[in-house]
Amino acid sequence: MGEKLGQNKNFITLMTAQAISSLGDWLSIVAIITLVGLKWEATPLQMSLIILSLALPMALLGPVSGAVADRMERKTLMIVSDVVRGLLILLLTLAANVWMVYACLFTIGIFSSVFIPAKNGKLKELVKDEHIKGAMSLTSMIDSSTKVLGPLVSGILVTAIGTYNVFYIDSATFFLSAVLILFLPKTMNEGMTRKSNGKQGPSFKEEMMEGLSFIRQSSYLMYGLFLLGVSLLILQLSDSQIIILLRQLTNVSPDLFGYAVTCSGLGMLFTGIFLSKKTNYNAFLYMCLGVLGIGLGFGMMALLTNYDLAHSIIWVPGLALVAGLSAGLVFIPFQAATQEKTPVHMTGRVFGVINSTTTTATIIGPLAGGALATVIGIIPSFLVTSSLLIILFFISILFKNRVEQEDPHVTESQPGTQGAASR
Template identity: 60%
Template sequence: MNEGLIKNKGFVTLMLAQTISSIGDWLSIVAIITLVGLKWNASPMEVSLIFLCLAAPMALFGPIAGSLADRFNRKTLMIVSDLIRAGLILILTLADTIIVVYVCLFAVGIFSSVFIPAKNGKLKEIVSESEMKSAMSFSAMIDSSTKVLGPFLSGMLVSALGSQLVFLVDSITFIASAFIIFFLPKTAYSLESNEQENKLKTSFKTEFTIGFSFIKNNLFLSIGLVFLGISLLLIQLADSQLIVLIRELTSASPDLFGYLVTASGIGMFLAGFLLARKTEYKSFTLMLVGALGLGISFGTMALFTMFDAGLSIIWMPLLGFLAGFSATLVFVPFHASVQIETPVHMTGRVFGVVNSVATTATIIGPLLGGWLSTVVGVLPAFFISSSLLVLISFIGSLINKKRREDAAY
């Protein structure tokens, strides 16, 4: 992290809250996937519905949540969201059927859809434009670090004390996050023109249209958002079925899934670290490289699984590392560009649109992955995802080349 960000107390406070909350998220997610996928032996579609329950609220309520983040105090929205999610996670300690899990996760997703645009808007308030790429990369490093630490802690806690304790710890992390967010500054900017006076008079539909129009009128953001949505759909098609793919191996175990997630987190951390240090990058080029890397990773996983290759404890985490590294190259440059390009008073609406598109893809992806894995098998589903990721990387490179040629004239 550069010196300016270290001295920025608001940024440090926000990142500390994000760290604690993200650790709790990974504690519960890994526990749920392990419980449902391996212990309850859920079908591919039932596994996909777990991801659907988390993603659907963002797609359904993302635009409204984005408008809320621009209308009301972002700090208050984050605190309320954390406290309600803490209560909802506690209900999982009593879950004995998959239906209870679905309902709780859907409710958690609703309040996550409020928290995310509020957090992004708050970040825009407290970080200068010149430091935004480093800030976004550091945020990604936190997410990836907790993706390493969370599964590790989750595995130990589930093995020693059971999943109920994991959910209890997750609830406590949300409460701790809310407490830390309380110390953030209330407001650090002035709204432009008559925005503050008029914002309560506009409808949610109008504000969504404003955010969508802003993206549509920015060539990079519009192309990047389409690419991001397609990439996410294909990633989720395969990612949602990883536990099903692992079951195809004779050496399948709950530990292998944990190692895979941990290695993926290490890859994400390394990519975030490099992006934080080298901020003079071409965002769309990195997104294309990331899609290609993901395609190679998923395709190789399927190939090795098809032949039931030995030493899966080695090659599966290595390919997970490549996938995590590549995924960061897709997500971080685009989100950093959105933060830089978007005026502070519109961040909620713009990120509401971005999150809505992204999570719509994460809804379709798991459903498509579950359906394909059921109809044609998990291996063909992975090969399809891999091939299409490589294809869109190639198509994107052609579009990028044409865009540069047009700019040269």
Template identity: 50%
Template sequence: MEQSLWRNRNYLTLMSAQLISSLGDWLSMIAIFTMIGMKWEASPLEVSFTMLSLVVPMALFGPFAGIVSDKFPRKALMITSDLVRAVLITGLAFADTIGMVYLFLFAIGCFSAVFIPSKNGKLKEIVPERHLKSAMSVTSAIDSGTKIAGPLLSGLLVTLFPVSIVFFIDSATFLLSAFLLVFLRGDRIVNKETTNPSTSIKEDWKEGFHFMKEQVFLLSGLIIIGSGLLILQLADSQFIVLIRQLADASPDLFGYLITASGIGMLTTGIILARKTDYNAFVLMIAGMGGLGVSFSILGWFTHIDLVYPVIWMSVLGFAAGFTSSLGFIPFQASVQLTTPSHLTGRVFGVVNSVTTTATIAGPLAGGIMATFFGVIPLFIGTGVLLVLLSVTFYINRRKLQDTEQERQITGKNGARTFLNP
């Protein structure tokens, strides 16, 4: 299975471009949060607004971007997105106020909103259905691997050079990614159905949403992921503020935490790439619960100012990364496996809109809560809510499974689902 996948030249080209651009993303993200969180000593709300600047355009333009990726050549859209983002990342090197950082991140988010559904749609086109689960796991493993190397390299670069150098390097990675995508060859279309060019954007978006609504298993998964992200983002955007509460606080701790999280995500990706006969619904529930436990312990250990924070933050960061991927990878693979090629952009546009909306409301509410109640209670409370969410869905899993089986009996869809793999 893996041998056939790795002989797919289009897939290798796409993954190589993703590897390079993702590495650059983590270089700049660590540099940004180090700059505003440790050097500029940004407040919890300012840290939240920094994250919001990047995800708001994805929520606003996610559905539209998904429709665009279905109507126009995805290769051209990805190359254009990379080139424009290369210019915008360079602009961050000259930002001297947090307001300028907000503006550049917002613009970068707009073009990232186009790139993501285009990449997912292209993956559906060039990878046979029997290899999609493995392909999605490898994609996640690449993201996780760059999450390991990026923070380590970024920490070294920030120590040796001005932060602006990191942004120039990130810009170069986008240029190299665009160059590689030029060599993406003609695609083997999995589903040759095309959309009616006369339909409106509103009708196109409704078509993607209607498909999601008819798939009980996808809709349930989207609810889990969306609500889980909403709760998660209450605290996730405040990690740099949490670290500042420690007596031995340092910028290196943030890098170690992110790196350990990346190792955990990479481990999950490797495991799921090899073992594809999993029950995605159960893994999603377990992942959210494990993530909640990790967050609560992080908050508690920070409260007691436990010694050797490098060790326990790295261990808990690994656990958080490992369990979070147990939820996100199976859901993404299920969406890819179930959605027809000609609807991939629309469906992922709906998914991205829901998830990024959660990542908008979460950091904003989290920044306000951290300001009024403190960041440590926020982490502990967030963890408890995630555990309660996972328990609630586990208790109701049978009811969802029965609903899906009834829908299949009526003949609406007999495809495999992540409730019944």
């Protein structure tokens, strides 16, 4: 019997570091919005640029950051990323205007774009292939949990101790994460091995393009990434407009939006728990069912709002829970299968491309959703979103057999890469 995932101390250390820094991310976002939106009375455009400043580097630099994560030692990259982000959060306490906030957030986004593929690559180094699906489910559970707890804790802390003290706490979470990562083993990746042997490898540009080439070789990764990106883009058309939809209801509770967001996060958390107990499932089928579930959830929410159904305090969070459960079925199986199919020396580049694709969708989606809702109305825009997701489900089912006909050489694990760590 091999070592179980719960007995893998290095994996537990990595997940603990991720949980601490992810919670800190949500602490700072709520604190920044409070500072800029309430104290500085920023305009709607300035508020939009806050999220854009953080997301744009991750959308633009994903393939570049992934190549860096594969070329350099991942443990060192993660530590440097955490330390720099911790210092930048401290710098926010000295910000005198919104442009300083933009600059800090843009730089934080650059180092976050490096951290994410480095973390996924490190996870592949530390976890055996048979445990990858469980590991990715646990990673998603952490993200979902911090999404639920982070804004709640941040709101309490901002009220109790003030915005700037929350920045100090957030900075400390990054430093603590860096300390935990110090205890992880180092691993000689392919780029470092070539350098130590004096061999000339491919150029940085060539390495960056290898991530795209690897994805194109795999029918699953290619269509799975397409399905993930398109469904996320369609989802964001309406997800960013939910609070506008809820305003159409009579006697709506002021806390209803908060309940919906919380239930959505809980839904993804429950899916993560469910999938962490399963090691053998059809990832692509789960993705298709997830797309269908999101589409049905959004469609029902629009229809019930149109008829102004009573007891919205029950059915809105309930449908948000369904959407969260379904979203988990889209994201978690794809990332788990990608980890399985990608050799350890390629994980940075592959996940860099994936991160760039998903971040781009989250940037374009809300902008397009706002324009769509303005032109045709909020309820029709939700029905359009629902219809597009349901159509995408049927198209995906039609291509299911073709997608699952995988070339064997694409999914081969790279020999001698996992378990080769040293302190």
